[in-house]
Each structure stands twice: as C-alpha cells, then as structure tokens.
Amino acid sequence: MHGWLARTAALLLWLVAGEAAGVHAAALDGVSNYTVTTWTRRDGMVASPIWAIAQDQQGYLWLGTGAGPVRFDGVRFVRWESAGQNAFPRGTVLSILSSRDGSLWFGFSGTGIARLRNGALTLYDEPAGLSFIRTFVEDGDGRIWAGGRGGLFRFTGQTWEREGVEAGLPDGPNSGALLDTDGSMWVESDKAIYRRPRDARRFERTAATPQRFARLQTFRAELSLGSAGPGANLFRAVEDRRGNVWIPTLDQGLWSARSRPGGQQILEHMTARNGLASDVVGAVFRDRDDNIWIGTQASLHQLTRRKVALVRNVGAPSTIHAEADGSVWIGTDQGLVRIRDGARRTYTEQDGLPSRVVYAITSDPHGDLWVATENGLARFANERIATIQLREAATFGRVSALAVDDQGALWINDLHHGVLRLYDGTLTTPAHAETRRQTAYALFRARDGRVWIGFSGGRVGALGRDGSLSMHDQIGLTGGVTGITEDADGTLWLSAADGVARLRDGKASAVTRRANGLPDADVISLATESGAVWAGTRTGLLRIERAEFDRVERTPSHQVQYKLYDDADGLEGMPTQMGFPSVTRATDNALWFLTEGGATVVNPNALSQTSLPPRVYIEEVLAGGQSLAATDGLTVPAHGSRLEIGYNAPTFSSPQSLRFRYRLDGFDTEWQDAGTRRQAVYTNLPPGAFRFQVMAIDKEGRAEAASPIAFRILPAFYQTTWFLAACVVAVAGLGAAAWRFRIRQVQRRFNLVLAERVRISREIHDTLLQSLVAVALQSGTIAEQAGTADRGGIREQLMRLRRDVEGQIREVRESIWDLRSPNGPPDLVSALRLAGERAARGTALIVDVVVTGQPRPCAASTERELLRIGQEALTNSAHHAQATRVVVELAYEADSLRLTVTDDGIGFDPDVSGLVTGKHLGLVNIRERAHQVGGHAVVTSSRGQGTQIVATLPLPTALSA
Numbered sequence: 001m002h003g004w005l006a007r008t009a010a011l012l013l014w015l016v017a018g019e020a021a022g023v024h025a026a027a028l029d030g031v032s033n034y035t036v037t038t039w040t041r042r043d044g045m046v047a048s049p050i051w052a053i054a055q056d057q058q059g060y061l062w063l064g065t066g067a068g069p070v071r072f073d074g075v076r077f078v079r080w081e082s083a084g085q086n087a088f089p090r091g092t093v094l095s096i097l098s099s100r101d102g103s104l105w106f107g108f109s110g111t112g113i114a115r116l117r118n119g120a121l122t123l124y125d126e127p128a129g130l131s132f133i134r135t136f137v138e139d140g141d142g143r144i145w146a147g148g149r150g151g152l153f154r155f156t157g158q159t160w161e162r163e164g165v166e167a168g169l170p171d172g173p174n175s176g177a178l179l180d181t182d183g184s185m186w187v188e189s190d191k192a193i194y195r196r197p198r199d200a201r202r203f204e205r206t207a208a209t210p211q212r213f214a215r216l217q218t219f220r221a222e223l224s225l226g227s228a229g230p231g232a233n234l235f236r237a238v239e240d241r242r243g244n245v246w247i248p249t250l251d252q253g254l255w256s257a258r259s260r261p262g263g264q265q266i267l268e269h270m271t272a273r274n275g276l277a278s279d280v281v282g283a284v285f286r287d288r289d290d291n292i293w294i295g296t297q298a299s300l301h302q303l304t305r306r307k308v309a310l311v312r313n314v315g316a317p318s319t320i321h322a323e324a325d326g327s328v329w330i331g332t333d334q335g336l337v338r339i340r341d342g343a344r345r346t347y348t349e350q351d352g353l354p355s356r357v358v359y360a361i362t363s364d365p366h367g368d369l370w371v372a373t374e375n376g377l378a379r380f381a382n383e384r385i386a387t388i389q390l391r392e393a394a395t396f397g398r399v400s401a402l403a404v405d406d407q408g409a410l411w412i413n414d415l416h417h418g419v420l421r422l423y424d425g426t427l428t429t430p431a432h433a434e435t436r437r438q439t440a441y442a443l444f445r446a447r448d449g450r451v452w453i454g455f456s457g458g459r460v461g462a463l464g465r466d467g468s469l470s471m472h473d474q475i476g477l478t479g480g481v482t483g484i485t486e487d488a489d490g491t492l493w494l495s496a497a498d499g500v501a502r503l504r505d506g507k508a509s510a511v512t513r514r515a516n517g518l519p520d521a522d523v524i525s526l527a528t529e530s531g532a533v534w535a536g537t538r539t540g541l542l543r544i545e546r547a548e549f550d551r552v553e554r555t556p557s558h559q560v561q562y563k564l565y566d567d568a569d570g571l572e573g574m575p576t577q578m579g580f581p582s583v584t585r586a587t588d589n590a591l592w593f594l595t596e597g598g599a600t601v602v603n604p605n606a607l608s609q610t611s612l613p614p615r616v617y618i619e620e621v622l623a624g625g626q627s628l629a630a631t632d633g634l635t636v637p638a639h640g641s642r643l644e645i646g647y648n649a650p651t652f653s654s655p656q657s658l659r660f661r662y663r664l665d666g667f668d669t670e671w672q673d674a675g676t677r678r679q680a681v682y683t684n685l686p687p688g689a690f691r692f693q694v695m696a697i698d699k700e701g702r703a704e705a706a707s708p709i710a711f712r713i714l715p716a717f718y719q720t721t722w723f724l725a726a727c728v729v730a731v732a733g734l735g736a737a738a739w740r741f742r743i744r745q746v747q748r749r750f751n752l753v754l755a756e757r758v759r760i761s762r763e764i765h766d767t768l769l770q771s772l773v774a775v776a777l778q779s780g781t782i783a784e785q786a787g788t789a790d791r792g793g794i795r796e797q798l799m800r801l802r803r804d805v806e807g808q809i810r811e812v813r814e815s816i817w818d819l820r821s822p823n824g825p826p827d828l829v830s831a832l833r834l835a836g837e838r839a840a841r842g843t844a845l846i847v848d849v850v851v852t853g854q855p856r857p858c859a860a861s862t863e864r865e866l867l868r869i870g871q872e873a874l875t876n877s878a879h880h881a882q883a884t885r886v887v888v889e890l891a892y893e894a895d896s897l898r899l900t901v902t903d904d905g906i907g908f909d910p911d912v913s914g915l916v917t918g919k920h921l922g923l924v925n926i927r928e929r930a931h932q933v934g935g936h937a938v939v940t941s942s943r944g945q946g947t948q949i950v951a952t953l954p955l956p957t958a959l960s961a
Helices: 002-017 211-223 433-437 547-554 723-789 793-822 828-842 859-879 921-932
Strands: 025-026 034-039 050-055 061-065 066-073 077-079 093-099 104-109 115-116 120-122 135-138 146-148 151-157 160-163 174-179 185-189 195-198 205-206 245-248 254-257 265-270 281-286 292-296 298-306 309-311 317-322 328-332 335-340 343-347 358-365 369-373 376-381 384-387 399-404 410-414 420-421 425-427 440-445 451-457 462-465 469-472 484-486 492-496 501-503 509-514 521-529 532-537 538-544 563-565 581-586 591-595 598-602 617-623 626-629 634-636 644-650 657-663 672-675 679-683 690-697 704-705 709-713 844-854 886-891 897-901 936-941 948-953
Touching: 025 433, 034 828, 061 093, 061 104, 061 205, 093 135, 093 146, 104 135, 104 146, 104 292, 115 195, 135 174, 146 462, 151 174, 151 704, 185 309, 185 335, 195 440, 205 211, 245 281, 317 358, 317 581, 317 591, 317 598, 328 358, 335 433, 358 399, 399 440, 410 440, 410 451, 420 440, 433 469, 440 484, 451 484, 484 521, 492 521, 509 547, 521 581, 521 591, 538 547, 617 634, 644 657, 657 679, 657 704, 723 793, 828 844, 828 859, 859 886, 859 897, 859 921, 859 948, 921 948
Parallel strands: 025 265, 050 093, 050 281, 634 709, 844 886
Antiparallel strands: 034 298, 050 061, 061 066, 066 077, 093 104, 104 115, 115 120, 135 146, 146 151, 151 160, 174 185, 185 195, 195 205, 245 254, 254 265, 281 292, 292 298, 309 598, 317 328, 328 335, 335 343, 358 369, 369 376, 376 384, 399 410, 410 420, 420 425, 440 451, 451 462, 462 469, 484 492, 492 501, 501 509, 521 532, 532 538, 538 563, 581 591, 591 598, 617 626, 617 644, 644 679, 657 672, 657 690, 690 704, 690 709, 886 897, 897 948, 936 948
C-alpha cells in the first residue's frame, strides 16, 4: 500500500481503538440526524461501481461508473452518450471535475481525458502517461490539473503537459491532488506529500496536512505511523457547511470527523451494518444544497440533514405537554415519560400513577401537572405523584382532554360522559345545554383564565369566570374542533379536519382545503410560533405565515402559500392524535408533535432554507423521432404528427414532489398541468411559429421557469403555398375540363334533339303539309269549276275552306320552322304577340298585348298552356265574335300568372253556347287547360257586350316542363 494510505489507515485504526485522549469513536450520527436515501440497480441505477461524483452548473449530478459517465437528476439515471462524432472512451470513469467555464472533465481508467462542453466532446490522449486519471483540480487561476499513473499534468488550454522533476515532483504516479483553502496545491505520490504555494512555481516536499482539514490537526502526530490499515484517502474527503469532514475508504465504509465545542474530536463510522450497501466507498461528494453523496461498489447514497428530530422508544404516545421548567411530558401506553435536559424518565404505577396508560395531560396556574389515566386521575407536584380521591365513586370512560381554570376547577372531557367539572373532590356535570347536546373534543385554558371547548360541527365555546358558556358558531370550519392554542398577543387559533381558523377580536378567518388550497389531508394538530402557524396533517407538517390569514380576510378565495415538511426532511411517520393536546411548544420554542414513530421535534429558529429553488431546463426536442437541440430560434422540419419536448429540473430535495406546468404559445390558451411528467407531447401541430414555456413548483410553493424557446415548424410539401396554388390550378383545370365535357354532352344531346326535330319537321312537311296543300288546291279547283252556276253557295264555301286550309298550312310551316330552329320557342309575351298577328291576318282586327308586373321565368308547362288558352281566345274573337279590337293582358303577380283576353265582339249567351253544358269544345278546352296546371278559367260574356276570358295559373318556380 502507498505510504500516505498506510499512514492514514493507521490513523483511523488508532482512532477506532480510542487510544488518544479527547477522541471519541461512535456509530455515524447520520443514522439519526440524516435522512439516508439509497439507489441500487433495483431503483433504476444503470451502472456501478461508482468512483467519482460531481455536479455541473445546471445542477445535474454526474457519476463516474464502470460503464462510463451517468447523469442523475434526482429521479432518472441516464447513461451518457455523446451526440457528436466523438465517443467516450471505454473503461471506468475514475474522476470528474465540473470547472468554472462550464466544462465537465472525465478521467478514465484507460488512456485519455474527455472534456464535455456545450454538448461537444473533445478527447485527449497525449502526452504519453496520460492514463488512470484519479483526480482533477482547478486552481484559483482557472488552470486544470490532472493526476494519474503518469504523474501530474497541467492543461494549457489546448494540450496537456506533464509536471515533472523541473517542477519539484518525482517521476511516477500520484494518487491525490487538492486545492487548499489558502490557494496552495497539495499532491500525494507514493513517496511523500508535496505542496506548492499559490504564487510559487515549484512543489516542495512536506510532512504537513492541508489546512482544508483543520479539524484533523490533532491527529498530525500519528501521520508517521506506517502500519497497514483501511484504505482511507483524505485527498478524496469533503467538508460540509457544519465543518464535518467525510472520508471514504475502500474497505471500512465512510468516516466522519467533527469537532464538539471545547475541541473534542468525534469520529463517526457508517458501514454496511448501519446504512451503507457496501463497505467499499469509491467517492464522496457534497452538492450545492449541502447533501452528502456516497458512491459504493453497489449503490448511490444521499445523506440529507434532517430538519426535524425524532424521539423514539416512548411507546404509543397519546398526548404531550411542555412545562415552564423545560420538561416535556409525553403520555403513552407505557407510562408518563418526562424529558428534561436530554434525560428521560418514565413514571408508572410504581411511582403512584393509577395506571400506566395515560390519556391526557395539563397543568394548572401553579405549575402542578394533572394526568388522566385509564383508571383515574393523578396530580404531579413537588416531584411526587398523588392519586385524586373523589368524594363519590365515579367511573371515567375515555378522557380526551383536561383543563384547569383560575378557580382551580379541573374540566374533563370524557368521550363517553361529556364535559365534567371536578372541584374540591366533587365531580359534577355543568348545566350547559351545549355540553350535553354536542360532542366535545378539546379543552384549552387561555391566559385570561377562560376555558375554551372545541365542539363538533365547527363550533367553539368559552367558559367565563361566572360559569357561563358563550358560543362561537361561525369560525369557517366544519367537523370537530380538535386543536386550540393561543399566541403571544392573545389571538386564538383553532383547527378542524378541513383547515385552520384565527379568532381575533371576535372575528374569525379560516384557511381551508376547499377554498384556499391546503393539501388534501386532515389537520390533526395545531401550534404557533413567532410569525407563523404550524399544522400537523396526514401528509406532513405545514407552516403557514400569519400574513396569509390577513390576505384571506381581504380575499376569501386567496390560495395560501405554505411550506411542507415531510419524509424528505426527516419526518418519520405522520402526525397523530389520540388525546389533547398532541403538540406542544417547549421553553426553547421547539415544537413537539406526536407522530406515528414517536415524538418529532422541530426547532423553527434553526430551520433555514438550505435548498435552492429548482432550475428548469428544456433539454430536447423530438420531431418525428429525430432529436434536435433545444435552442431558441429552432427550426423544426416537417415532422408528421408528433412533437415531443423534454424538460427537467434537477433537484435532490424531495424530487418526487416537484410539479411541472407548461404552455405552448400559439397553440395552448392556458397553462397545462403536467404533474411529475417531464415531457410535453403534441400531435398534428400546424406549421407556424410557436414559443414553449415550462415552470417547476417545489413542495414549498417556489416556482422557477425555464428560459423559453421559440421555434418554427416548417410546412410539409403539401402545406406549402406553391402546393396549394398548384392544387387550385389543378382543381380549376379539372373543373374546366369537366365543364367542357359537360358542354360536349349537352351539345351532343342538343344535336340529337335538333336532328330529331328536323326529321319530324321533314316528315310533317312531306306528309301533312303536302296533304293540306293538295286539299287547298283541290278546293280551289272545285270552286273554279262551280263558276257562276253555283246556286247553294258552294263556291264560296269551298273558297272559305281553301282559306282555312291555307291558314293551317301557314301554321304547320311555322311549326316546322320552330322544330328546325335551334333557338327554341320565343318567350310567352312574344308568343302571344305572334298569336295575335296570326289571328288578325285578313281581318280588320286590332290586337293589343299589355304586360303588368315584373316578368320572371316560370314552368314551361305553365307558359305552354297559357299560350294555348290565349291562341284559342284570339281565334274565337277573330273568327266568331266579329270583334274589331282585342286586348290581351298578361299580369305577373306574387304567386300567380293571369291572362285576360277582352274583345268588343257580338258576345254570346254562355248557356246557349254550351259553355255550361260543355257543348262548346273551344271554351271547354280553355277551362281544362287551366285546370291541368292547377289554375282556373272564367268566361264572361253577354250578347252585344263582348267577351272576356280570364285564366289564372299558379306561378311556382321549381316546376319543370
């Protein structure tokens, strides 16, 4: 073994043996004063053993393990791999340094040193001998030093250089280097210890020890011992804020050296027998919150100084009470325990108690202690216990509270018999309706002499000097009032399961779970200290500043700020209440809470906020599975449907209680509560600009936000403007093509219809028209042959027949023209005018066509039938009525179309003409045509007065022909 290790080993052996005056060896005080948290592979630790520990500037813990560097944030272990071209060398990491410029330096068991800075990894393997790096040091000037198998090396900013004989150091390996408090550097080799003052250029050999370990100066004389012993290494030891020095060993676990007032040195020991997972301690480290970290061959341990102390082995406690002489009394199922000046004594039946099972304790104005036990009452005075004798036999049930008023009367709350009063040996039941009707839970004597009673239903009452009971029903709490206490200015504080209330000058203000955000756990006990109120709950101890109650008075919905102390602060077991009181304040202002593990002591004056607020970082952006650096102004490629943003807040003070909230500006309208989740996931985000924010809130309500990052998501090709424009053009092209195709179809159908019409017109021309022409010619020929010998007017009849046939020929020709015309029939008004012209040919008839209203399209069937009605009426006026003038009026009304044909002819009698009987087919046809399209026709005429035909047809807009 190296000389320095041998001498240190001998020192520790000597200390354990206790051969020197003023030195005391004991089991490590950390078992009781520190919370020990352990991680092994079963708890997620990814590699072991651990040979080095460091903390970077962000707060992450880095572990040097047999599988390379591992990063730890308090919750997750991550085996670190470089994202760049370089990779970490294979082998064990023996040393780690976090330098002031933000770099992380790693020394390996093989060849080389690695430097990780701003995510970039640089490897160094020159000069020769740069291997088995056991230690790093950064001096006051920022220079980096490394010690290993090849000696001591200094980093020049670009390369490493060996410090050899010219610097005063021997050739060969060194096993330790450190920077002392005065700036001097110490180096340990296998031959001796060397020191270089801060302003010197050379090292000098010395037998002294570093000032950094001033607590160990009393052991200096033993450094010359050379016997073998445990492999301790002072050069790897650390000192905490309290002056304790923590020394790792390779086979004796962890040692802690500290000084007591007066100069006595205490050496304490922690091994696999009392807390460690292994006796091989490869590294010890103190983080920025003064936690001590221990790396062994099988585990990682965290030692956190308790904020609370636990008093064990007091049995099952039921009540607790502090006296003015400094005594703290605890009533248990094993007797009455008295703790004073660190000493403990338990009183039982042998000392005069009626029973060792104690239910409740109180003291009177004279300082005497009153005790309720399972078998009766007792009084402790002048260091003696006396049983209370009653004038009449009385049986108690379960006593939950006691109080003594100014008259010396003892008030007893019995859960079976209610509130009782004992005075001068006589036990009575007060004549108060409330004490008989309601269940009481707590009794408390205030400094003004009144005794307060806590009732069910959130009610509290005060007993006056005259025995009257005044009730306070509106204190803002529900359930039984189980906690009552008073502060220095006379303010009364009350608690029930749902919260805490302040009663001052008759006015109550309550802080509750539902209205003000207290933890969702029942309040068990209540105590006060200067400036704050303490509440024992099922989740731990709450400390609420009194100013929060002022804020609640102004704003009833105010969400109060509080501090929670739980198992991470050393609390073992949650507060409990079997009797009243279950918390007390001692003369040194320490608060004693009854808990499941015994009695927990909190000294508010000694509490300091040692932990720093959590620092939050956005670590990574994953877009479609691709990892991107989380930098402001990031451009995110088109990622498909999933974007993941990883964030973290490395903390080692109750990391499981850390809660996160985040918001993505440009998408989220409100903050999203992520709980303990350290990742935000978004799907189907549109392209555009976004800004991500995240904050962490610790158990004390402190919030810290990360630096937000702004990023832009690029559009996919199908989300770009050019793609949309191309789609618009394509759709327009398709629409035009579809339109052209439709036009071709319509044109083709129109051509087919037109061809059919031409064929029909040709057939009519070649058949019906030719026949009519022949009839006309024959009629004319016969009329000519009749000549002057015509006696019966046959010639005239034949000529009239010829004229009629010629008229029919003209109509057929017009029909043929209409069939062959591609423009279709004329509109209704034009068609009526044309019908009037045809009817007036060869006569002196004048036809006027008048249009009223706003012409608008109507169904083809309506126009067709109305035109036929008009043609029939005009023919009748021209050929039968001997009219000289006909007025055709076409009126467009709101929901109908009306045709009125009025002539000045000779008229007729409708009955005689057969209009009524249906014998006149022309008029009958008019009526039938009107009815066919849902209308009606009215014919009005009389002899010598002309004729008027009115046809009214409905005017739907959606009817088809």
